[in-house]
Amino acid sequence: MKKLLNPFFTLKFFVLSALMIFYSFTTFSQGAANVSGKVTDEKGEPLPGVTIIIKGTGQGAQTDISGNYAVPATAGATLVFSFVGFEEKEILVGNESLINVALAPSSKYLDEVVVSYGRQREREVTGSIAQITASELQDMPVNQFAQQLQGKVAGVQIAQSTGQPGRGMEFRIRGAASLFASNQPLFVIDGIPITGSINNINPAEIETFTVLKDASASALYGSRAANGVILITTKHAKPGDSKIEFNSYYGIQKLPENKVPEMMTAQGFAQFMKERWEDRVKYEGLKTPLEAEYQNPEQYGEGTNWFKHLTQTAPIQSYDLTIQSARERSSSTVIAGYQSQEGVLINTGTQLFSLRLNQDLTLSNNKLKVGFGLAPSYRKDHNNRLATDGVGGLFERIFEASPLFAPVNPDGTYPKFVSSPGMVQYINPYAQFKLSQDDYKTTRILGNTYLNYEFLEGLSLNTNLALDKGAETRTQFTPSLLTSNNVATGLSSSVDNYSWTAEANLTYNKTFLNDHNIEALAGYSAQRYESVSNSVTGTGFPSDDVPYVNAATVISAGAGGTTQYSLLSMLGRLNYNFKGKYLLSGAVRRDGSSRFGANRKYGTFPSVSAGWVVSDESFMQGYDFLDLLKVRASYGVTGNNNFGNFEAISTLGEFNYVLNGQLVPGSTINSLGNSELAWERNKQFDIGFDLAVLNNRLSFTYDYYHRISDGLIQNRPIPRASGFSTILYNIGVFEFWGHELGLNSSILTGKLKWNSNFNMSFDRNLIKSLVDPGFIRRNNTVTSDYYRNQEGHHLGEFYGFIFEGLYKDEEDLTKSAKYGSASDVGTIKVRDINGDGKIDDVNDRTFIGDPTPDFNFGFSNDFRFKNFDLSITMAGSVGGKILNAAKWAYRTNLDGSRVMVAAAADRWRSPENPGSGIYPRTKTGTTAMGRQVNSQWLEDGSYLTAKNISLGYTFGLKDNLLLKSLRVYGSVQQAFVLTRYSGMNPEINFSGLDPTQGIGLDENSYPVPRTFAIGISTTFK
């Protein structure tokens, strides 16, 4: 039976359905024409392809390209004009022979929003959702759609935690935190749940985004919906939409310089080293002479500014061509795009080639709809996956290189190490960027095909088959200069993956007794993912000339493997409303997943919601200014399966050894399975209301949510004496709650139009319970044990010593608790928390700050005056703390082993010369405390960012032969960031690259560049 479940099965399903549809085709016949006329839309534009049927005869005709028609109708006959997307119109034929008709757009189409497994009238939605039209976001010179959404939706935080082009976008909906699994919401593109990365998707292909926030909105995605769901609808041509559009922008990106850490210059560093030596002579009796390099600091000026050498003003460009045509029965959309972005770090960049074809066909009297979408894309990353971010990353190295060294020798070669005496030797970061060759190519094909058939009035079968195919190859070469042992290494690797999803559901719509409306849905879904990967590493290259593994004389490592997961689901939903004002909805999904423990494979995820359109009540009739007041509430359960594929079962690992002088294979269990690993259950309650007044010019939405994450899945640390360090485990209960506000207003509607959108969210969390010992921390070493998740505390609270200044003098030192012999006058003093008179690593550290912001907000304004338009989008966050590890763990290392921030020059040197009181003395053996987390490291992470400002001008083109419209615009992305945070990217404060690494930790991710761009949007006739 297993074999039945391949795509062929679903294919058969389609063939079967297609066959039966042929039987029900209705045919047209053309008779003598005695009524003719022209059909237009409400603006008077001709509508080609409108169907005209003489009621009761089956006879009819279609309008031609100019909207003209002719039918053999006689007086007394009724003509039915129908066209997809427009209200059907019936006209009784009198004696006239010319009947011109203007069709009005279907209101049904206009106020519908995309919801899970379908569409729904916005007024009848009972869950917490937000829909955004992509065209409102069009001017942003960014190549990831996530960047466009920043600040747009209450409760949806999106951060760019790295400046790597095309990478590193992090979402958090309602503060969701999975700690172990990804925090990303589920992305569903045209009904296909996306597996893996979303960064190959060209923003130009997108029509709308719908964010499903509460459990009732997202419960139909069951086990994948815990972090919320984002439904993406791509562009499908609509009637009247036939056009060719060309959009392009060109921009330059530059890192904002005001946030670049000010490091010591060559002179400053030499001066520091000289003074450090003087202090060692004075306090430590040092006898050795000062190194020649540091004897005359005056001889140096600024020296090498490594940051300037390694960063550049980089171009970004994008070209999109959209061709749409829609006839009555068919529509097609083709979108071709090319984007190229160079990194602000030299010799890095990315390019994306993308194409999307969407074809839709309506047959058989609107009963049968078939279509397919195909979206191949190809991304080329060059040096875009070098280890730039994080501890020991190349971005950190930029600030650690000695300003006394030039990045290139006079003879054009690169110095290998760029460290002055006393410094830790690191490889020349400039050479690393110049000489590294790391090309990563991603091919992605998203394809889907659907077939919907309405068997009976109101009863439809909807089927959807989708494929997500990916292929990635990586060719990497690290020349000998860049490796510490002078051995060049090359890597060749590839990943091939595909995932198919087959879904079928039946929907039934019925209104009975006039006022009772029901919509029922029952469906089935199966998904399977498979990936095959391999890699080969080679060394022993005869030279650096041929950078492919082919030239390697030794294959030093090789790997190949495969992984799978599968998901099998049943789902159902029942919506009921009475007169459209009392709304009820219930939904349930049952998921079986290969990822869970043998005993816990299945999970059921129900939800219920209700709404009441108060403004439709008769007692509200007196309040004319009120257009809508809807109260809604929901409760539901969702899950999270977004973690590795075989985590619940014990796996074997290879541990090879040598016997008889030869390598022999060893194999045994290397991970601890958990057959009781159960679904994480997120029980979420939501209550809110929607209010619209003054002819919908002002609308307001409020939601309160409360979520209990029960059985949160995380790697639970266990005593290592067991031979294992962690087990994937349902570790405890977290509570999340918050308030969301959204305000939309058309402030001015006259000649000057002004629309404004403001949203705000207050997200809170609490760790209710955790398995023993009641906390989970990052790791065991004091120096990077930055945070703890502990029962009774908030997520990821920072943990460390409490800074109390420097020991002022001998008296202060004598009176105060000491950190062994490392404490001396002028060194860092921390609080003796347990009061035992000694400072130690275990008893004198505590919680020192909370990364969770008090609130986040977004604020967008659009202005229109004559042909000008201006839009300003801002986003911000208030109250979260950031642990600036990037600065304190490395850039303030007073041992002289790394270049320091310039401010460290003002340090303690003697009781008479105590410096700024921030930086301690340099005495050997006393500097360790400075590298351990203390409250000095914490900073306020509040910020306000102007995400985008764009100004456009639309040309009047009434007489142009070629163009229908032309708009030019100029735009600034990341125009300014207002923050007191001293690091480079305050957006780190709710996002990290890896959720297990905690939140609000700045460990050298590189900042988001500011982009200036100009663009054009044209529509051809």
Added chain:
Amino acid sequence: MKKIYILASIIGLTVVSSCKDDFIDLVPEDQVSAVTFYQTEAQFNQAVTTAYVPLRDLLVNDYFTAEMRSDNTHYQPYPSNRGTAYLYRESIADFTDNPTNSYTNAVYFHCYNGIAKANIVIQRIASSDLSESVKNNIDGQAKFLRAFNYFKLVRYFGGVPLFLKEVTTAEDAFLPRSTTEEVYTQIIADAQDAINKLAAPAKFPQTGQATKGAATMLLAEVYMTQKKYAEAEALLTTLPAMGYGLLPNYADVFSTANKNSKESIFEVQYLEGLQGGQQSNFIYLFLPRTSNTNLITGVATNNSGTGGWNTPTQDLINAYEPNDKRKDASIGIAEGTYNASDLLVISANKSIVNYTPAAGKIGVPYIKKYLHPHTNPNNTNDNWPIYRYADALLLLAEAQNEQGKSGLALTNLNQVRDRAFGAGVAPVTTTDQAALRDIIAHERRVELAFENHRWHDLVRTGKAVEVMNAYGTKLKQQNPSLSPDSYNVTADRLLYPIPQSERELNPALTQNQGYF
């Protein structure tokens, strides 16, 4: 008609539903399932082989805790890098370590890693249907490794949690500490079982697997630690019959040409080469930090991030008697000057015999035992000796002397000395028990230098506090930069602290006295 198709669709859906369990029962296809593994002899051999691998991880930490903690070796100071990883290792030598020290913690973890891998084999082979002889061989190896690791643990940490079963759930991982006696009882049971089940080496060079000889030696050392001298003696005297003996030349014992020789009772295996990752790199850890190792190792690399540890102390160098060939075989001199980055710019590789530094240079001693020709940097072929026959002879001499059998003791002691000085050149003749005790201890120090025995011997013989305080006082005079807290050696410091991280996870674990 239409209704039929609706029906067909519904049936279709039902068909899909009915095979759902197959669809979501997936197992990794790129590896043998853990469920079906552990059946055949080959699989059990693979499983027991993995239990040797953690010994390598243990070794790269064990020299800090067993040798650098003692008076045999110290570290090269690195004033320009005070990173935590350096402080941790230095503090082991200086007796200022605490429970968060990741290097002493690593010893604990790696021992248990070996124990866990042995436990899987021991538990699963018991219920397998392999032949008795196959079972004995595999079970015996696993028991030896388990006993070996617990013996390390009990000497370093005292009574530790006694994991004897395969851990399969989180709950299994939380055990309290057992008493020292309970741990020793288990070690003796396992070692005895291994002796009974394992065979003596079938050939020399040996395979590298644990043998009856290895288990015998292990149990003998356990008995010596418990001062059960008669039992130790009885075990040690069975070794010659298993084919063990001394190699004629001391330096050859460590040669990569003589791996698993008849002198070797148990050693950890390594294999040079760019493939497979089986190489050793001890010499690069033990050389002073330098940006060019070429003059010493014959291969140029920079070991500034890894080297500078386990430097032979002057105290040890002075301990070698004149004309002891072992001194030149064990220690070399890297001559050069320290640059401002605290890296030694090496100008010559010198012999320690009659060494005086050239003008303007200093000579930094390094461990030469593990230096043999190799092709790639950080990629050597050297095995690490755990037990060898010379060790057995000296233990035997000690056991006999403790029982008043000084004549027998002298015979065994002088076998070792004859090789070191030439036959009959410098035999020991004293039969005074106390004097002979010191002589044997001294002999063990120089014979087994850098083989991770010194600290255990000092603790076992009750000398650690006295010897290390005396040594520390001298060292602090020579080196004023050592902190005042260093080398304040008390009885508490004979045990290392239980890792703080383990105690935080499992509050039932008590800490050793004297640590926070």
